[in-house]
Amino acid sequence: MKDIGRIINEALEKIKNADVAALENIKTEYLGKNGVLTQILKSLSSRSIEDKKRIGSEANNAKSVIEVEIESKKENLKKALLDEKMREEKLDCSKSLYFPFSKGSFHPIIQTIQDINVVFKSLGFAVAEGPEIETEWYNFEALNIPESHPARDTQDTFYLEGMKALLRTHTSPGQIHVMEKHKPPIRVIVPGKVYRNEASDATHFSTFHQVEGLVVDENVTFADLKAVVSDFIRKFFGSDIGMRFRPSHFQFTEPSAEVDMQCVFCKGKGCRLCKSSGWIEVLGCGMVHPNVLKSVRYDCEKYTGYAFGLGVERITMFKRGIDDIRLLYENDLRFLKQF
Amino acid sequence: MKISYNLxxxxxxxxxxxKDVASTLTSIGIEASVVSQGCGWTDVVTVKVLNVQKHPGADKLSLCGVSDGIKEYSIVCGAKNIASGQTVPLAKIGAVLPGNFEIKKSKIRGVDSQGMICSEKxxxxxxxxxxxxxxxEKTKIGLPLENVLEGMDSVLEIEITTNRGDCLSHLGIAREIGAKLRKVVSVPQVKVLKKLPVLNCVEIKSNLCKRYIGSVISGVKVGASPKWLADVLAKSGTRLINNIVDIxxxxxxxxxxxxxxxxxxxxxSKKIIIREASDLEKITALDGKEYKLDSGMLVIADEQKPVAIAxxxxxxxxxxxxxxxxIFLESAIFDAASIRKTSKKLNLSSDSSYRFERGLGWDIAELALWRAANLITEIAGGKQEALEDLHAIKxxxxxxxxxxxxxxxxxxxTVEENEIGEILRFLGIDLQPRGEVILCTIPSWRNDIKIEVDLIEEIARIKGYDGTPTSKTHADYAYTLNNSFLSAIIEEFRTRLNGLGFSEALNCSFLEIAELxxxxxKHYYKIANPISKENEVLRSSLLPGLFKNLTLNISQGAETVTLFEHGKIFAESGERKTFAAIMYGRVWHEWWKWTEQKISLKFDFYFGGGIIKNILPSEEFMIAENLTPSSYFHTGKTASILFRGKVIGRFGIVKPSLTSDIxxxxxxxxxxLEPVENICVKKTSFYKAYSKFPAVKRDVSVTADKSLQFAKIEEVIKNVAKSGGILKEYSLFSAYGDETKLGEGKIGYSFRLSYKNDEKTLSDKEVNDDVEVLLNKLDSDLGVKLRQ
Known part of the structure; x- marks a missing residue:
């Protein structure tokens, strides 16, 4: 009878070099009904109790050692087989560019509005909306634009037939609606569609979008306005962008300012996009005119505020290099799918 | 308006x-740019020649050291007349000379030259x-050459905001620069003839004329203007007429x-009347065109007819x-709004109306009359005979x-009080300090300054917006989330459709009536004053716009068009937020992997409806039969969407008669979307624990009467699934309509039913029993039977 230790070594040696079929044979040879170890165990009946105990446990131990080794070898062979198969399965990855399903797109104007909303929300602004059909009071009078003012020219405003109503020419009526419904402090932006009755060309279209902003509270100053507007421009266009505030005129703000940003294409040197000035107009703003506060019965001694307005098309066209506003409203998929 | 730098x-x-004048003006609110430098070069400055040495590598060249007072430059020069001590023009690196000749940094015979000293040629x-x-030699150094040469002049184009009519002149612009630089502005000195007789022939008959100064000058000799005058007018782009008009x-x-x-x-007649025109009056103006006047338009007239449109x-x-x-010389103040209306109505504007519309200075009217009268008698000769100055208002x-x-x-x-005083005084405002308050008297030309805050703007404006402090952004405001159910739904629609390959469209709100x-x-809002047919009416549906987009894209060769849009429509009940989607063509593009099993599914009623079902945000939205006839849907392929029992939307196939060429x-x-606005309870989905035991699936085929609505069958199954039993999910995987096999008037449906128990693995018997219960219910309630 062979020494059990030798049997194990012999078996392990065989397992080392075996393939799947050989493993089955080895299993039968050692562990099968007539296997070497089974035979040893069977033969124990004629031995002393001490021998039974000693050899029996050694043989059982050997069985499990060999069994474990066979299983682990099997596992390894399976892995090696799959690895080998995998090495043969090389696909041409370039073909994955083609897929029967195209991706969707969001309209660039809506994207810009949402981006603006996100920045102003982070600056503590709420978002409100207002009606597109307005009265002269909301669109003009309440905003300190008297009847004789050039902005009231009928040719710029769409009036509705048979009713005393018009399509808002700016989002500024939103200021009035918000102030009528709420008491200060107010900190809100009003994005929306606006309308101008003018012939369309590459930079003009009858329908476009603005985002209005309004802050009213005690002790709101021009320095606060500068802070929020600068913050917005840096967050929206980049922290290294040059900008300037220059005095301007709007009926509903005083003092008024226009904010220019350094042309991002020529870095201020002057190019076609900035009409060689090096600057791009981004928004108009100012301190809310006391007459506007009076029109909503706010105490204009106690409260001050600022307002600003951005042209969404302008910013979008500038940011995306779109040279004709009408492209935005044609909805040609060759255009839309780019965004 | 064009401004001469020299003037x-x-x-x-x-x-x-x-250039600095332009940027200074821009910084105080008057957009300005240099449109002409009056010279063919840029960046040529005056420099002093410090020393002249021989060029080490060339006999005919010299090496000059020059200075502009700040920096020294080393220049290679070939001219013989160059000598130290001279003041000469230097074209710096980057300068452009006539002929688009750009000066670049260069090496001449091995020596660097930092520019070029120029000849007149x-x-x-x-x-x-x-x-x-x-x-x-007295010429200052470091200055742009064009600024030191006689007869060179730059022209600036300025653009004013509507409230600053006072800046539409050289004097006005000079006042702005004076205020910024704290320099006193010199107004032209005029010779006022104090003892002129009163003209006594002007009568103001309308309150639209505020002030009217008239003077008669006799014995003038009309001719061409002197050169200086012609030059100034040419630079401002004014057409020359004759010396009187030019002045x-x-x-x-x-x-x-x-x-x-x-x-x-x-x-x-000798009588001059300022009155409103009568409705039938006409006048042929200086442009040779005839204008029909009406009441409300102010005219200057003799006793018979209008002489001028005021x-x-x-x-x-x-x-x-x-x-x-x-000649009769007129200087007047008319009502700005009235002039604007007249000009718009007649579609006639002039440099004059442009200024009147923006308001004039009471005192300037008088100064200007004297200035013109002085110049006329000086240039055209003659004698100022009489004058009349009528004030219709105090x-x-x-x-x-x-x-x-x-x-x-x-x-x-904080702006110091003395700085406030200084700025305001240089703007021509008279000040009387009264303790905490300064009483400001505004000059006549600044009719835009009406209230206290206007003065504050002046202070900020002249101080400059850019240098002033910026406060820290307030971060302590509460962030108010715009969290209406509505905006959540719109976002849900948008992102889900985007994921399905849809593109977002944006159409203008106008349509032609015919398009609706x-x-x-129908249309409910007609534009009273459209400039083109495209803007006739406001849209009452998003369909015409999206349909137009669809046909455009089909004509461009698109095989699939899937678009969505949200925006306002203008319905009978007012403006309403609306969401719409249009689908057309192939659901899938051709794919090289599918060459064997050609898949060419098109968007149809069921596929589109499936998409809509999947984007609806909660179970409060239900799909039901469309009971109200619709003007544009296929009568048999349409459905409605209910929200809390009310119809809020519809979908379906567009009438074939409308799409016959597609x-x-x-x-x-x-x-x-209006009915769902302001319902601030977006249903939050709570996590439900799912069974860890495997599901058992059963396929069941049934036959039903064709007239039986599918929803009825579905409802029975749904109720069983909802009752808390072991049936958890179900789906329709086949609908079968072969009546030869099913029997006349019958239709077959196949369902896949999925059974689960949360606590244990189900036995076959348990599942079979449950299927049996369901089938019995279908049979007893609806006569739907298991297909044999």
């Missing part, structure tokens, strides 16, 4: 270059010249007051011509109390 300098003393001043251009135009661009001169002998344009018949000897300068403390309250930074009528839609069916969906 500007006559009003205020400054050393800014034209190189500068384009003379045809021929020898040697470098040696300037007068009135000159005074207008100089002082801002439009003047009118006419031949008084051509009038039918403030807008003179009449042709009374114009000053070569034979004119006696004019008083505006007085405003400015609280010093209010300045910092509005601006957010095509779909049987290959495939068009699916359209439109939903009114």
């Amino acid at each position: 500007l300098k006559e009003f205020v003393d400054f050393e800014l270059s034209p 190189e500068l384009g001043i003379k045809e021929e010249s020898e040697g470098v251009f040696v300037l007068d 009135t135009n000159f005074v207008m661009i100089e002082l801002g007051q439009p003047l009118h001169a006419f031949d008084i002998t051509k009038l039918s 403030g807008v344009m003179g009449g042709e018949f009374s114009g000053v011509d070569g034979n004119t000897e006696t 004019y008083e300068r505006t007085k405003i109390a400015l609280r010093v403390e209010r300045v910092s309250k509005i601006l957010g930074y 009528e095509k779909f049987g839609l 290959k495939d069916e068009v699916f359209y969906f439109e939903m009114d």
